[in-house]
Amino acid sequence: MSNFRIGFGTDIHRLVAGRPLMIGGVAVESELGAEGHSDADVLLHAVTDALLGALALGDIGSHFPNSDERWHNSESSVFLRFAVGLIKQRGYAVANVDTVIDLETPKLRPYIDEMRENLANALEVEVNCVSVKAKSGEQVDAVGQQAAIRAQAIVLLSKMD
Numbered sequence: 001m002s003n004f005r006i007g008f009g010t011d012i013h014r015l016v017a018g019r020p021l022m023i024g025g026v027a028v029e030s031e032l033g034a035e036g037h038s039d040a041d042v043l044l045h046a047v048t049d050a051l052l053g054a055l056a057l058g059d060i061g062s063h064f065p066n067s068d069e070r071w072h073n074s075e076s077s078v079f080l081r082f083a084v085g086l087i088k089q090r091g092y093a094v095a096n097v098d099t100v101i102d103l104e105t106p107k108l109r110p111y112i113d114e115m116r117e118n119l120a121n122a123l124e125v126e127v128n129c130v131s132v133k134a135k136s137g138e139q140v141d142a143v144g145q146q147a148a149i150r151a152q153a154i155v156l157l158s159k160m161d
Contacts, residue, residue: 003159005092007054011045012142012150023101023108023149024115024132025077025122030106034149037066042151043101043132044076047119050097050155051083055090080122092157094123098131102143102150108134 015021019033024043034040048060064079087093097119101108108115112132120127137144 004095005054005157007050007052007155007157009046009049009051009053009153009155010151011042011049011060012148013040013042014148015146021149022076023103023111023151025075025118026111026114028106028108028111032146038064038074038079039076041076042149043099043115043119043153044080044122046151046153047097047099047123047155048076048079048083050153051080051087051094051157054155054157055087055092057083057086077118077122084123087157088160091160093160094125094129095156095158096125096129096131097123097153097155099133099151099153101132101134102137102152103134104137104139104144104146 013034013036015032016035017032019035021028021030021033022039022041045060052058060079115132116127116130119130142148143150
């Protein structure tokens, strides 16, 4: 195995009334929330998939299938911490992570710092190793029509000494 590994993750959830909107472990005030088997935190799901992908360890669904009632309404931080444990077992650590959240509304700027802190804690890195950006859908596609929320993440892992 090489000293560095790169992983990419993405996630999308339908937006519906009557569900909370959790992003990066933060409850975002919104009339619409993400629909899903767990808490449907697209940011944590995308980062989890990026970690798993960096070491070719499958995806979030192969470890936490939505057909398993054990994971119903689970906090997505459980999935992320599991993936961090797997990379540590294989001798890797997170060097940095860069993420993008696509959501038409509400604006996420007031929540970004807390999301970064939550990710840094779960990934066991400094906050300056975590980037979270938010983009609107510009009224295009499912995101722009307020029907969905999407997140993408890329992570760089480095071999621990």
